[in-house]
Amino acid sequence: MSDLNVLFTGFGGQGILFTGKVMAYAALMEGKELSWLPSYGPEMRGGTASCSVCISDNTIGSPLVVNPDVLVAMNLPSLEKFQNDVVPGGIIIVDSSIVKQKVGRDDVKVVYIEASRIAEENGLKGAANMVILGRLFKETGFCSAENLDKGLQKSVPAKKANLLDSNRKAIALGIDS
Amino acid sequence: MGEKVLMKGNEAIAEAAIAAGCRHFFGYPITPQTEVAAYMSKRMPKIDGVYLQAESEVASINMVLGAGAAGVRVMTSTSSPGVSLMAEGISYIAGSDVPCLIVNVQRGGPGLGGIQPSQADYHQATKSTAHGDFHMLVFAPSTVQETVDMISTAFDLGDMYRMPAMVLSDGMLGQMMEPVVLPEPKDPDNDSKEWAACGHRNERKHNVVNSLYINPQELEDLVIARYERYAEIKEKHQMAEEYLADDADIIIVAYGSSSRVARSAIDKARKEGIKVGLVRPITLWPFPEKAILKHAEHAKVMLSVEMSMGQMVDDIRLVVNGKVPVEFYGRTGGMIPTPKEVYDQIVRLNGGEQ
Known part of the structure; x- marks a missing residue:
């Protein structure tokens, strides 16, 4: 893998930016070049949140992901807005417990995962984003399992270290899905 | 070499300024720059520094003038409309030969404009900041690491030539995170400015820091001398x-x-x-x-x-x-x-x- 451009999208509060941060830190542990760019401002409040993560062996040019290799869509407005921007041969990961609509493309790999349901049934309400990250890791292998865990450790603030294990569990569920 | 960490551009600006020995920050919040001030408000009290949220950008820049005239390393940060409000103060700072750092995390304009990234303040930064014949040093980073490295260069060159320096960032560079290695912290060194108005203790003649010169010949001489320094900078410091x-x-x-x-x-x-x-x-x-x-x-x-x-x-x-x-x-x-x-x-x- 040389370049991987990922666009995480969903509602504010679903942990979109945090998911991107874990991925970015995992890439840093892997020794890659990377950038993490959030959407910001009023669009974040109640509207859609998005986060661009670029990982490469080379210097990152534009950090804004316009044509993602991987699109993560955790709500319908985001899927509708971004699905046609994914590069042919790319991957769309949809939280299908929230988004009931199917992706209208046959030139990309579509992964429907009931991330919110899986998280909730395992007592991990609110960790659907980590279930999705686990699945993204399985689909792309963007780093080693060890570095993914290190990325998580770096991203969870010391004060919230008690959340590490539930996040780990959610990632594992995504990998096994 | 320190450890590589992920940092937002705005937070990196603040940490780099502290590492460069800056202990005085005056500012007023504005998107997409607010993280600089927020970070400073947490860090400065822990290191005997001054963080002061002023009542406006006009007040902030005049506090910068005051602190700079007293010889300390001082900065403010804002976004586009805030720089317009600071314009008068920046001219006074340049006219008083006071060094300082001004960060502009640009957003769309004119007017209140928007809050998304922009580079429409180029003319303002390089030519038409405010009234009178003067320049600022203007640095334009393109990565978070370069932003960090540039902050100390901007302070150092500002001190060397006794003039304001600006780091011209934008909403994208301010909000994004990239891996960064922070520089070794350096002690604030405020004693080397012999022109500073910081108390003469009856040991020397008092210093005056001022931008008012009623005699036109005196003012012309000063401006010409300043432009001779600008010529030297143009020769030595293009990057x-x-x-x-x-x-x-x-x-x-x-x-x-x-x-x-x-x-x-x-x-x-x-x-x-x-x-x-x-x-x-x-x-x-x-x-x-x-x-x-x-x-x-x-x-x-x-x-x-x-x-x-x-x-x-x-x-x-x-x-x-x-x-x-x-x-x-x-x-x-x-x-x-x-x-x-x-x-x-x-x-x-x-x-x-x-």
Whole structure:
């Protein structure tokens, strides 16, 4: 893998930016070049949140992901807005417990995962984003399992270290899905 | 070398300033810059520093003038409309030969404009900041690491030439996270400024820091002396990065965020065999005339890519003085050009569809 451009999208509060941060830190542990760019401002409040993560062996040019290799869509407005921007041969990961609509493309790999349901049934309400990250890791292998865990450790603030294990569990569920 | 950490551009600005010995911050919150002030408000009290949220940008910049006149390393940060409010104070600072750091995390304008990234304050930063004959040093980082490295350079050169320095960032560079290695912290050194008005303890003649000169001859002499320093800076401190430029027929000139977009487009075009390269101004004032002139010798055309309606393009045209045609491509109002848009411009300049 040389370049991987990922666009995480969903509602504010679903942990979109945090998911991107874990991925970015995992890439840093892997020794890659990377950038993490959030959407910001009023669009974040109640509207859609998005986060661009670029990982490469080379210097990152534009950090804004316009044509993602991987699109993560955790709500319908985001899927509708971004699905046609994914590069042919790319991957769309949809939280299908929230988004009931199917992706209208046959030139990309579509992964429907009931991330919110899986998280909730395992007592991990609110960790659907980590279930999705686990699945993204399985689909792309963007780093080693060890570095993914290190990325998580770096991203969870010391004060919230008690959340590490539930996040780990959610990632594992995504990998096994 | 310290550990590589992920940091937001805005937070990195604050931490780098502290590492450079800055212990005085005066500011007022404005998106997309607020993280600088928020970070400072947490850190400064822990290291015996001053963090003060003023009642406005006008107050902030005048506090910067006061602290700078007393000889301490001082800064403020704001975003575009805030710089406009600070304009008068910046002119007073320049007219008083006081060093300081001003950070502008640019957003779309004019007016209240928007809060998305922009580069439409180029003219303001390099030419028309406020009334009177003066310049600021203006630095334009394109990565979070470069932002960090530049903060201490800006402070040092500002001190050396006794003038305000600006780091011209934008909403994208301020909000994004990248890996960064922070510099070794250095102690605040406030004793070396013998001109500072910081108390004479009856041991020397008192210093005056002032920008009011009623006698026109005296004022002219001062301004001329200042411009002699500016000439020295233009000679010694132009900075630019050149990327794949040496054999290029098409030279893109772009700084900050738009240079990153240009770089992506250049990489794509190079794969198609198009000879295109980048000159990226790192200092906007002094403008890197030497690097641009060097490539005007062999380039067939230059293209300025900006997040504005075309401001830096004027300086490029002045420098090349008709040697090569200079074209422009830009988006404004908070819109960010895509690599594809810039690539299409490269293809057009290369003589049409591939």
